[in-house]
Ligand SMILES: Nc1nc2c(ncn2[C@@H]2O[C@H](COP(=O)(O)OP(=O)(O)OP(=O)(O)O)[C@@H](O)[C@H]2O)c(=O)[nH]1
């Protein structure tokens with residue numbers, strides 16, 4: 001006997017993500033899901049961003065790693081709420097893991113929650129966590145071919161940060177080509193060229209972020 | 220390797236559906252795997268077999284059909300197949316595109332006894 005079903009396999013996760021989203025909406029908290037391959041500079045970007053926007057918006061951070069609490073410790077130095085999730089092997093965060101951190105936050109005291117996903121260019125893109133938008137980092141040492149090889153993450157992201165541009169003189173990397181390739185996969189991407197080392201480009205990103213958070217608050 | 224989480228969600232849904240239809244043996248499942256989804260079919264099969272071994276679902280076959288990416292241009296109303304993951308209208312070069320197929324990962328049919 002054949003039964004036709006037609007069900008999205010990720011539906012259970014999507015449902016939890018929607019519930020998370022309802023809570024964030026109710027509290028007026030902007031949430032973004034920060035993704036990249038390991039070491040592209042997610043925690044570095046957060047450190048620089050916190051420095052620049054602290055005082056303008058109230059931030060909280062969820063750190064996702066397979067193991068260790070090193071990233072959470074780096075963020076805790078800024079005196080903002082941060083929760084470390086250890087996935088114990090899983091290569092991505094999902095809606096459920098985010099929900100499990102809720103009792104650790106006072107969302108009435110937050111404007112922005114950043115979720116640093118597990119370093120991985122594939123899996124995190126498939127799982128919603130209840131975010132307003134996804135932002136991804138590609139560092140210039142990773143190569144121009146990445147948008148075509150890992151299209152889902154580029155397609156799902158609203159923002160692309162091209163990081164480590166201070167290294168451009170030392171690597172065979174054409175930033176213009178990265179931009180071109182990324183825009184093919186997602187013509188609506190907002191792109192920032194940045195260096196977390198020299199600080200180049202970070203003002204534009206932080207301005208955009210603060211503005212996005214404010215707009216959402218007043219919406 | 221997120222195929223393990225996906226295989227687990229799949230098994231959860233299958234068990235639910237089987238209970239709902241009051242059937243006990245699963246012969247096969249048909250999945251539609253969107254071209255954009257980041258799933259490796261072999262890896263999903265492998266994880267599925269690991270999870271169902273020793274359960275009543277053991278021996279069920281996973282049939283996966285890759286669904287090509289199709290899109291619709293909302294500016295010039297052209298329907299087109301997205302080639303090389305380029306989400307630009309081949310006719311008018313517009314980017315006001317709606318993806319029509321090839322993004323999802325879904326169960327479409329189960330064969331049961
Ligand atoms: N030269 C240079 N190095 C950078 C830049 N941004 C980050 N790094 C270095 O890159 C390495 C990895 O940075 P992290 O911020 O830890 O990267 P991550 O993406 O958080 O890494 P995981 O959480 O492990 O996936 C560190 O040694 C940083 O100092 C940059 O703009 N330029």
Ligand SMILES: [Mg+2]
Nearest residue numbers: 042043071116
């Ligand atoms: Mg990190």
Ligand SMILES: [Zn+2]
Nearest residue numbers: 292295308311
């Ligand atoms: Zn068109």
